[in-house]
Amino acid sequence: MKAYVFPGQGSQFRGMGQDLYQQSDTARQLFEQANQVLGYSLTSIMFDGSDDDLKQTIYTQPAVFLHGVVLALTNESFASGRSDVSMVAGHSLGELSALTAAGVLSFEDGLRLASIRATAMQRACELAKSTMAAVLGLADDVIERICSEITDEIVVPANYNCPGQVVISGSVAGIQLAEERLKAAGAKRVVPLAVSGAFHSPFMEPARTEFAEAVDNMLFSTPRCPVYQNVNAQPTTNPQQIKANLIAQLTSPVRWTQSVERMVADGATEFYECGPGKVLQGLIRKISPATPVAGI
Incomplete structure (x- = not known):
């Protein structure tokens, strides 16, 4: 098919x-x-x-x-x-x-x-400064947990692109905070994306x-x-x-x-x-x- x-x-x-x-x-x-x-x-x-x-x-x-x-x-x-x-x-x-x-x-x-x-x-x-970043080499559930634990800023999973590649979306400060925690949790890379805002958030x-x-x-x-x-x-x-x-x-x-x-x-x-x-x-x-x- x-x-x-x-x-x-x-x-x-x-x-x-x-x-x-x-x-x-x-x-x-x-x-x-x-x-x-x-x-x-x-x-x-x-x-x-x-x-x-x-x-x-x-x-x-x-x-x-x-x-x-x-x-x-x-x-x-x-x-x-x-x-x-x-x-x-x-x-x-x-x-x-x-x-x-x-x-x-x-x-x-x-x-x-x-x-x-x-x-x-x-x-x-x-209307607001926001952005996105690609998270490489980390399990979906770990990314979801880390995003959910950040409560003073907006940051959410935005694109489940393929195994080992999830894009997160949120405030600039939220993405920066998530990047630190994701790397500490074992992410291979967290790559900022050249986008105009936080799509799918x-x-x-x-x-x-x-x-x-x-x-x-x-x-x-x-x-x-x-x-x-x-x-x-x-x-x-x-x-x-x-x-x-x-x-x-x-x-x-x-x-x-x-x-x-x-x-x-x-x-x-x-x-x-x-x-x-x-x-x-x-x-x-x-x-x-x-x-x-x-x-x-």
């Missing part, structure tokens, strides 16, 4: 999608449609913008969304509904790409939500509220295959449950390790990353080494 997976913020690169634009009429039409929906030339930023431009959340999220969805929708069998893809999932922002590719959202609505999500998260980041509550209003006003359809959502790593097909999980994701951890494990348990025999870069391919090889994985 094939599984399509869609990456999130951090997988972008200058020139992303330009080959698709040049080689496929369908892709070119979708890219130009995206520019019209957004009201600015996202393709110019993707193809010719600076690295700094692409690092801005307001551009990064729509760009990564667009690249992944165009890859899926230019796959004729997938777009026509005759695909043998049996399940989809996306990492953080990538969940919107997965939902759109699976037919839950129209292309236009998925893109609008990606843009709204990005803007809301950027606003939330500007209580700091994103203002963004969650703003995003929820937009999601509630969008039409969500039944997906053509189960979507494994970040908040619970469970297959979901009910549109209302998908909405609730998508909203909750902004302040909840991304359970990527658990999602891939569940997909394999449910019969996934090969994974295909649909989007820029190879981040998810690397993570899946660590989560399920025996399962083939490739890029689209």
Whole structure:
């Protein structure tokens, strides 16, 4: 059984999608449609913008969304509904790409939500100084315990990326305090991330509220295959449950390790990353080494 997976913020690169634009009429039409929906030339930023431009959340999220969805929708069998893809999932922002590719959202609505999500998260980041860090070489339960013991600052697990790699999210002081304790507990490294704020943490509550209003006003359809959502790593097909999980994701951890494990348990025999870069391919090889994985 094939599984399509869609990456999130951090997988972008200058020139992303330009080959698709040049080689496929369908892709070119979708890219130009995206520019019209957004009201600015996202393709110019993707193809010719600076690295700094692409690092801005307001551009990064729509760009990564667009690249992944165009890859899926230019796959004729997938777009026509005759695909043998049996399940989809996306990492953080990538969940919107997965939902759109699976037919839950129209292309236009998925893109609008990606843009709204990005803007809301950027606003939330500007309200308080917060950050994230990757913890390497320490068991999940130890990281969870140490975060829970820090009560005078906010610090929480944000991304369960693969065994031995968990990203934590919180206040600058909270992350610094957690770093000391995590290293003392045996973490190989604690690596600060170059992000604008504490994603998937209580700091994103203002963004969650703003995003929820937009999601509630969008039409969500039944997906053509189960979507494994970040908040619970469970297959979901009910549109209302998908909405609730998508909203909750902004302040909840991304359970990527658990999602891939569940997909394999449910019969996934090969994974295909649909989007820029190879981040998810690397993570899946660590989560399920025996399962083939490739890029689209």
